[in-house]
Structures are given as C-alpha cells and as structure tokens.
Amino acid sequence: MIIVTGGAGFIGSNIVKELNRQGRTDILIVDDLNNRKKENQSYRNLRGLQFMDYMHKDAFLEAVLNDDFDGTDVDVVFHEGACSDTMEYDVNYMMEANYEYSKAVLHFCMNHRIPFLYASSASTYGGGENGFREGDECEDALNPYAYSKLLFDRYVRQQLPYAQSQIVGLKYFNVYGPQEHHKGNMASIFYQLYHQVKDNGVCRLFGGYGEYGDGEHRRDFIYVKDVVKVNLWFWQNEGPSGIYNCGTGHAHSYNEVAQAVIDALGTGHIEYREFPEVLKGKYQCFTEADKTQLLAAGYDQGFYDMRDAVKEYCDFLDNGGYFKYGK
Template sequence: MIIVTGAAGFIGSNIVKELNRRGRTDILVVDDLKDGENYKNLRGLQFIDYQHKDDFLKSIEDDDFDGTDIDAVFHEGACSDTMEYDVNFMMRVNYEYSKALLHFCLQHRIPFLYASSASTYGGGLHGFREGDACEDALNPYAFSKLAFDRYVRQVMPEARSQIVGLRYFNVYGPQEHHKGKMASIFYQLYNQINETGKAHLFRGYGTIAGKPVADGEQRRDFVYVKDVVNVNLWFWENGAPSGIYNCGTGESHTYNEVARAVIAAMGKGEIAYRDFPEVLKGKYQNYTQADRTHLEEAGYDQGFHKMEDAVKEYVDFLDNGGYFTYGE
C-alpha cells in the first residue's frame, strides 16, 4: 500500500493519478474535504480507501497500521495559505502533524517523501541553495515549512529509511481549482482572460538584484506539476539519497512572459497592470530560481517541461473540463 496525504489537493491528486497510470491503485488517500470543493479532485482517481486527516493521525499514533505493508508515504497535506497569520494553527497543522508522520515512518522504516517550499528562502537575498545560509521566512506558512526542514535535518543522520523533502518552487497545472487565491498565476490568468479579456499583473514594486522591478517583471521559477510528480516518484523508485532538495526548473520567467504564454495558448487576451497590494509589501518574493546542483548530484536527470509547452497542455486541459477522468 502507498499513503498519500493531501490527496484531494493539487500536487497530491497528481501523484495519485500518476501512480494509477503506473498500475498502482492500492492507495490510501488522506485529506480533509470540508471545503466542499476539493473532493472533485478525487473523482478521477483510483484508490483503495479514504481517511480524514485527523482520523489518520490518530491511527498512526495508535499504531493501527502495525503489520501493514506500506511501500511509501507521500506527505503533501498542509495549510498552504500564505495569507494565514495564525502561527499556532500553522505550526499545529504543518509542523506537529508532519513530525508525527515522520516518526511513524522512521519507526516502521517506510520511505517518507514530503512537500517543503521555496518560501523557506524568504526574499532570496542570499540565493536559493539548500542550507542555513540562504534560508528565511516572510510569513507563518514559510516559517512552519522551514521549522520542519530544520527538524528533519536533526533526525536524518540517525534515520534507517529514506527521508526526502522537496522544496517546491512555483507549481502550476491540473487540479488546482480549489486553491482559490492561492492557485497559480496561470490558472488565475486563464480565468481572467475568459471573464474580462485581460490578464491582470502587478505593477512593479521593490527590487531584484538592487534594481527596481518594472511592471509585470517579477520573476519566478515556475515548475509544471507533472515534473514535480516525476521528481517525487524518481526519488522513491530509485531509492535516491535522503535529503532536502530544490524542486524547480533552475530557470526563472517574468509574469509578463507567463501572461504572453497563456494568451498565446488561449488565442486571445491582453495584459493590464494593477497596483501592487499593500498587504503583500514586505512579504512577497519578487524573484525565485532554484539552484539544481544538489538535485542533480543526487542523480536526477529527467529534465523539466518547457514552459510554453506545459502552458499549452494545461490550457487544453482546462478547456476540456479541468478535472481528471476516472480510469484514463
């Protein structure tokens, strides 16, 4: 059996779908369906059972899985809302829960692959290399992820099973409808263009490398969700070295480039700019770009999608209903 937490979420549902494609349906999917929308991400998936995240936590604390053959745990479940400022809530959901699951996997020697975040680099002033020298946190979400990464580093030397943390950069692709304002810029622009004919981007604010940012010239390392899934499964299937790794393309694109790619894929639309929100000032990454050195040293050589190709595939997917189809 394989366990995927956050399985009704964006990346989790994509991991389940790819496992299905590879012939695995003996999957326990774990999530919280209370928002009334993310259940739709499960409709196109094949799995053996579902468990609410709180019931699952109690099950592992009570050791209910003792004797169960578990091949791997993919821990994608978390509160990913960067606008959530209740730090105690974030630490309970993202840190304490992850610790409990980590120790369950260590006890039973189960490979544990979990979602970290590029938000752990803060403003990126010191680069994007895995390690204390580059790390910071601009909001409670980032802090909860960074705190867990640092906890993992403490226990990793004594671990007798695989532990892999993947620092996702800006992920986009199918199954992110439910994320609302936290959905990728690609999904938001697709909807904006359909509704208004315009792709709305932020005006320039702040600096990159000491230079003022022009309108729409914020730069991010955008990574297609299929590549994120491939990295996860590659580490597990190859028994690759434990560690915390960047999961990004190593190339940054401006939001203007993103908008032009979406407009080209949709065959309509134009760019418009709006003022930079006050609430994001001082809490926003103007620039991210993964350093892939550590990932490549681990042996990963599968490459990443070209953004324009991925955007075209994603737009076609959205045009055709926007959800996975069961059995495909």
C-alpha cells in the same frame, strides 16, 4: 499500500493519478474534505482517481500516534497534506497543521522504515536575498506558512543521521497545473490568468515594485507533472535522503507567463494594477532554484518547457479541468 496525505489536493492528486497510470490503485488517500470556504471543493479532485480507501486527516493522525498501521503493509508515504495559505496568520494553527502533524508522520515512517517523501517549499528562502541553495545560510521566512515549513526542514535535518529509511524533502517552487481549482486565491497565476482571459480578455498583473518593473517580477514556475516526476524518481530509484530544491532552475517573468497564456488561448492582452500594500515586505520578487544538489542526487528526467506546459494546461482546462476516471 501507498499513503498519500493531501491526496485530494493539488499535488497529491497528481501523484495519485500518475501512480494510477503506473498500475497502482492500492492507495490510501488522507485529507480533509470539509468545505469551509466556498471555493475549497477538493473532493471533486477525487472523482478521477482510483484508490483503495479514504481517511480523514484527524483519524489518520490518531491511527499513526496509536501505531495502528502494520508498517510492513506500507511501501511509501507521500506527505503532501498541509495548510498552504500564505495569508493565514494564525501561527498556532499553522504550526499544528504543518509542523506537529508532519513530525508525527515522519516518526511513524522512521519507526517502521518506510520511505517518507514530503512537501517543503521555496517560501523557506524568504525574500531570496541570500540565494536559493539548500541550507541555513539561504533560508528565512516571510510568513507563518513559510516558518512552519522551514522549522520542519530543520527538524528533519536533525533526524536524518538516525534514519534507517529514505527521507526526502522537496522545496517546491511555484507549481501550476491540473487539479488546483479548489485553491481559490492561492491557485497559480496560470490558473488565474486563464480565467481572466476567458472572462474579460485581460491578463491583470502587478505593477512595478522594488527594482522590478511592471510585470517583471520573476519566479521559478514548475509544472506539476515535473513535481510528480521528481517525487516518484526519488522513491523508485531509492534516491539519497536529504532536502532538495524542486524547481526548473530558470525564472520567468509574469509578463512571459501572461504572454504564454494569451498565445495558448489565441486572445487577450496585458494590463497592470498597483502593487498591493498588504504584500509589500512579504513578497518574493524573484525565485530561481539552484538545482546542484538535485542533479548530484542523480535526477536526470528534465523539465517541461514552460510554453509547452501552458498550452497543455490550457487545453486541459478547456476540456473540463479535472482528471477522468480510468483515463
């Protein structure tokens, strides 16, 4: 059996879909489908997936704490479940959801010697002033979400010397691709620009801020299929334990992103709006993964070209935007 927490979410559902393509359906999906926000309809992501069972995240945590699972039945845990809202400022909630919960799942896996692969975040590099190399010298946090992820990374580093099974943390950079509808305002810029062009023909980008001009803030955007490839490569190739960047190593400007969407759709133009005051001092103007450690671990699967990925993603959205069951 394979366990995927956050399996109804963006990255989790893509991991499940690829496992399905590889013939695995003995999957337990763990998530919370409560629709507290209008746009949060992650249950729709489950319709195109094949899996053995679903479990609410609270029931799963209770089972883990009570050691109700027979660890010999679990091949791997992909821990993708978290509160990913960077505008959530309830620190206690964020720590409970992202830190304490993750610790419980980690120790369950360590106790039963189950490979544990989990989602960290490039937000743990703060403003990026010190670069994007894995380690304390570069890491910082600009909001509670980032802090909860950073603190868990530091906890994992303390546990690694005692682990007798694989533990891999992946610092996801800016991920985009299928099955992110439910994320609302937290959905990728690609998803938002696609709908802006469809609705009114305009890609609206932030104006200049800091040393960057209009639409020239740059991020390391990574297609979700590449994120899935990295996860499955580590598990299936028994890659070395550790915490690794999961990004392409090449930053693109928002102007480049908008143009790629416009070209994929064959219509649209770019306009700029004033940079929001609420984001000043809390915004990563530039991110670019240092891939040195990822490549040293042996990863050799490469990454999608951004323009090719955008075209594929726009076509996917044009055709309904959700995975189809059994396809």
